[in-house]
Amino acid sequence: MLDAKTIALIKSTVPVLETRGREITTRFYQLMFRHHPELLHIFNHVNQKRGRQQTALAHAVYAAAVHIDRLEEILPVVRQIAHKHRSIGVLPEHYPIVGKHLLLAIKDVLGDAATDEMLKAWEKAYQVIADVFIRVEQEMYEQVKRQTGGWEGFRDFVVVRKVKESDVITSFYLQPTDGDPIALYLPGQYISVKLEIPGETYTHIRQYSLSDRPGKPYYRISVKREDAAANKPAGMVSSFLHASVREGDVLPISAPAGDFTLDLASDLPLVLISGGVGFTPLLSMLHTVVEEQPTRAVTYIHAAVNGRVHAMRNEVAELAQNHLQLKTYFCYSSPTEEDKAAANYDKAGHLDLAWLQSILSDKQAQFYICGPIPFMQTVYAALQRWGAADEQIRYEFFGPASTLKRHSA
Ligand SMILES: Cc1cc2nc3c(=O)[nH]c(=O)nc-3n(C[C@H](O)[C@H](O)[C@H](O)COP(=O)(O)OP(=O)(O)OC[C@H]3O[C@@H](n4cnc5c(N)ncnc54)[C@H](O)[C@@H]3O)c2cc1C
Ligand code: HEM
Incomplete structure (x- = not known):
């Protein structure tokens, strides 16, 4: 000492x-x-x-x-x-x-x-x-x-399925090349993928949340392609995964990790709020909670730009159909003409406190938030204004961890 x-x-x-x-x-x-x-x-x-x-x-x-x-x-x-x-x-x-x-x-x-x-x-x-x-x-x-099915370091997984989920999001289903069991994980956890990209001197490691429920014979990740824009290049790993990784290719991944996990010991109403690709850890939580806690009230709120980039809509809709405990709401910041014609969203524009209060009966709930930083800041500040208990609000950054507290004052 x-x-x-x-x-x-x-x-x-x-x-x-x-x-x-x-x-x-x-x-x-x-x-x-x-x-x-x-x-x-x-x-x-x-x-x-x-x-x-x-x-x-x-x-x-x-x-x-x-x-x-x-x-x-x-x-x-x-x-x-x-x-x-x-x-x-x-x-x-x-x-x-x-x-x-x-x-x-x-x-x-x-x-x-x-x-x-x-x-x-x-x-x-x-x-x-x-x-x-x-x-x-x-x-x-x-x-x-x-742990059964666990491993140290990186283990080779083969891409057994590659599924386009929206204009920008694609899922990869991964199974180990050794054919042995894979570790269970807590809903909300992520894996790291290590890539050797042709022309690059160094390997690139990125984290991806597991988007299905634990206990399946595969891991599923759902990756948003980070396209090039005015003053930023295309994302290195996400672009490579979308454009060049095919079914049958092998990816080294590390065992599931992370502490942004669903609290199954609580029976407070559960509110999952995601923006863009931030839905991935929350979708894993959603699949798990409806199976493990069939009487717990669950609200799933997802914000996307519009229907074209809204991934896994049908998967969530199917869960809502089969589980009456679940209410789902979709919020589109810029709905397309097709979205308007189909009236396939619950709110146009950005999510705000008045709207949250109109759909949630109570602030006594467990809130999980994941999405772009400005989105999380808005949601967190709204929940704070409403008076939701700080210890009941959990969030995950898709980058180096930080805090939302100092932004909300
Ligand atoms: C715990 C955790 C879970 C995650 N889960 C998911 C998930 O489920 N799905 C998912 O899609 N992502 C997830 N991510 C994010 C993911 O790890 C990657 O960060 C993401 O895919 C982008 O990586 P990339 O290599 O494509 O982009 P990078 O090459 O790492 O670039 C990142 C961003 O910075 C921009 N950029 C690059 N260079 C510059 C520069 N010089 N100046 C300014 N901007 C620049 C790029 O355009 C891009 O938008 C998660 C991250 C964490 C930490
Ligand atoms: C006491 C010493 C250390 C402290 C306090 C520290 C702190 C941190 C913090 C705060 C992060 C960000 C966490 C996040 O992304 O959520 C991080 C990430 C990381 N750390 Fe450390 N770290 C330490 C030692 C090390 C060592 C010894 C290494 C290895 C050489 C290392 C490698 C990394 C890497 C590779 C990342 C992820 C970086 C990225 O992806 O951008 N750290 N560390």
């Missing part, structure tokens, strides 16, 4: 590191990738370019440092990050590399302001924080290895 003097020094230097946080982590990545280019196989290059990973790592290190004498308080956050690390394949031997380059970066950016005493204190603190991550991740590695 750290001594009181080191703890005081760490806490007193957090503000200066936070102010220079972006610079430090940017420098950290430059140095680390220069000395360890092999790590480019596991980091998401786009998150790097867009600064998303820099922010996530900086926040996590400082949050941990502030809590250095009571790290148990941030264990839920550690576990969430550890799920991602385990899914990607971060190992204990990677931690000293990160620690060394973090210290080098602090020294580089702060110059003389980084005293030997301060650097020593941060070295010790990093060790303490890293040990917590390593321990939590080790437990997760052991757990997936022990």
Whole structure:
């Protein structure tokens, strides 16, 4: 454990590191990738370019440092990050590399302001924080290895079916090439897919939520193609999966992970609210809840631009037909003429509090939200204004985890 003097020094230097946080982590990545280019196989290059990973790592290190004498308080956050690390394949031997380059970066950016005493204190603190991550991740590695059908690292799966679900979303049904069982998972969890794309020096790893219910002989992922637009290139992995991966092709994937999971111990009404491709973890929850809790009230709200990009509509409609506990609502921001003629949506435009209140009888419910960040901010702020209990609102980012709290004030 750290001594009181080191703890005081760490806490007193957090503000200066936070102010220079972006610079430090940017420098950290430059140095680390220069000395360890092999790590480019596991980091998401786009998150790097867009600064998303820099922010996530900086926040996590400082949050941990502030809590250095009571790290148990941030264990839920550690576990969430550890799920991602385990899914990607971060190992204990990677931690000293990160620690060394973090210290080098602090020294580089702060110059003389980084005293030997301060650097020593941060070295010790990093060790303490890293040990917590390593321990939590080790437990997760052991757990997936022990689990029936579980495995460590990446395992080859063959694409047994590829199904177009909408103009932009395609599902891939995956079964292991070894023919052995596959691990059960909690509805809401994701897998990582590792791709070798022709012409690319490094592998690319991305996460995809499992969109069917656990217990099937396959895993299903449903992927949105990220097309090129005005000032952004086409998404690397999603474009490749759509255009080049065919039935019979093999994809290495890691065992299911993630803590955005359905709470089946609760019997509060369940409200699943998704925007765009964010429906995937919620669809898995939906399939599960109607089977496991047939008397629980469930509302499924999905927002899409219009009917052309609305995926899996029939699958949800069929569930609603067979399970009276389920009510479904579709919200189209720009319905097409065909949508208007078919009157196949419940609300035009964006979802708002007045509309939510008109379809939901009670704010005493468990809410799960997933979708683009502005969509989640709108829904979260609406639920807060209504007075829904914070601990009953859960959400997932399809990128580095963050919080909606600071946006909703
Ligand atoms: C837990 C989790 C679950 C997920 N589940 C799903 C799911 O079920 N289905 C799904 O479709 N996705 C899901 N995702 C998202 C998925 O992991 C990928 O992020 C997504 O498919 C995009 O990856 P890509 O390689 O196609 O795009 P990338 O190449 O990673 O690009 C991402 C975006 O950034 C833009 N971009 C690229 N380069 C730049 C640049 N230099 N400047 C500005 N913009 C740039 C691209 O146009 C694209 O829109 C999930 C993510 C997480 C973390
Ligand atoms: C104590 C040290 C560390 C902290 C505090 C930390 C923190 C974080 C955080 C906050 C995220 C984002 C989580 C999310 O996406 O939801 C993340 C992701 C990630 N971390 Fe770490 N991490 C640490 C060590 C490491 C190590 C040692 C490696 C391996 C070299 C590593 C590799 C990654 C990768 C590859 C990602 C996903 C990045 C992406 O896809 O953009 N991390 N980490």
